[in-house]
Amino acid sequence: TLNNLVAAGKVMLLLRNDGAVLTWQLWQGSGAARTLLATGSTEDMTWNRLELVYDPQARLLTANVNGTSAGPFPLALTGARYAAFEGSGMVDDFVLRRLP
Secondary structure: OOOHHHHHOOEEEEEEEEOOEEEEEEEEOOHHHOEEEEEEEEEOOOOOOEEEEEEOOOOEEEEEEOOEEEEEEEOOOOOOOOOOOOOOOOOOOOOOOOOO
């Protein structure tokens, strides 16, 4: 599947590979109403470490791509029930944790 998260995701970490450079964008919202929160680039390490961390009590979202952090961003996420990976590629060790 391609572009389902763009249309329906509440938060999306979008990656593009341009040779040895991995460009990333952190988006909030979906469709035409989405907002770009942060963007950056890093070396494509083949096994890239991606993290999205949301603190529901503080209502803060943080992203991390290969050690480069973005945020925290104030964000009120309600009703988040799913996490997904979309696109052409592979995922290894997709982990969801609910911390106390």
